Amino acid sequence: MVKPKRNIRLKNAVIGWSFIAVATLMIVLFYFYPMLQALLLSFQSGAGTNLTFIGLDNYIRLIKDPTFLTAVKNTVFYLIIQVPLMILLALFISVLLNDKTLKMKGFFRTAIFLPCVTSLVAYSVVFKYLFGTEGMINLFLMKVSIIDAPIQWLTDPFWAKIAIVIAITWRWTGYNMIFYLSALQNIDHSIYEAAKIDGASSVQQFFKITIPMLKPIILFTSITSTIGTLQLFDEVMNITKGGPGNATMTISQYIYDLSFKYTPDFGYAATVSYAIVIMIVIFSIIQFKVAGDRNG
Structure with a gap:
């Protein structure tokens, strides 16, 4: 009796692995192998494909590179301003759209979600003209007498960053809203009814019930938004091209410039790309610790 059971377990194991073998092979081939190759490439330098091993020189150069430090400063600015703004806005909108008395909820949900399925290049060009x-x-601002002269949105270093933040927020708020809305609809309404009977106001219900219940989703969206912002490229490239000067340049745009705009230096570009990986890990750990997640 023991041998047939072992044969059955072995057969089930073979069947199970056969289902995931192709997917595992693809992940290793198209994700882990390029990551390993990029890591090895970061220890090399040279023009184009004429590369030589230089050890940690690229990483030493990275710390002293003023353009890289400027790109990091700009990217962190987008991260600190845009991600909290987008998370709070998405959370606020999702609570409003979860109201059972609200009419035309389907229309509003679709309208707010639509920006995140638009073409990155197309919407960036639209914002450039706006x-x-x-x-x-x-x-519009001059029409309502808020300003007397046009704001130089795309040529002033500060206002150019603000324009980028507005563009990113417009596109991705609806994406995060869907996660919050789905989570809100899974919260038992009897919890709110019990809190209302106990005399809790709407504000108290929001902070004492809604926020704690949405904590895992808030953590997830904050981490994914952080990763996306650290990899920001399309909006900056199409709206300001990193200008004026390097005032809006991001790390991803600098990688692009190192690879395709300047004399190709793929080794140093790979080093800069691993700087993004390190930043993602650091910010993710910080967010796990702040959220009090035991698995972080």
């Missing part, structure tokens, strides 16, 4: 010197944003 925030132009004679664009609709300046025309």
Whole structure:
């Protein structure tokens, strides 16, 4: 009796592994192998494919590179301003759209979610024209007498960053809203009814019930948003091209410039890309610790 059971377990194991073998092979081939190759590439330098091993020189160069430090400063600015703003806005909108008395909820949900399925290049070009010197944003602000002269959204270092933040927030708020809305709909409504009977106000219910119940989703969206912001490229490339000067350049754009705009230095570009990996790990650990997640 023991031998047939072993044969059955072995057969089940073989069947199970056969289902995931192709997917595992693809993941190793297209994810882990390129990551390993990029790591090895970061220890090399040279023009184009004419590379030589230089040890840690690229990483030493990274610390002293003023352009890289500027790109890091800009990227962290986007991260600190845009991610909390987007998370709070998405959370607020999802609570409003979860109201049972709200009419046309399907329309509002679709309208708010639609920006995240638009083409990155297309919406970036639209925002470039909207925030132009004679664009609709300046025309509207002057029409309502908020400003007297056009704001140089794309040529002023500060306002260019703000324009990028607005663009990213517009596109990705609806994406995070869907996660919060799905989680809200899974919260037992009787919890809110019990809190209301005990005299809890809507604000107290939000902070004492909604936020704690959404904690895992908030952590997830904050980490994914952080990863996306640290890899920010399309919006900056299409709206400001990193300008004026390098005032809006991100780390990903610097990697692009090192690989395709300047004399190709793939080894140093790989080093900069691993800087993003390290930053993602650091920020993710910080977020796990702040959230009090025991697995972090």
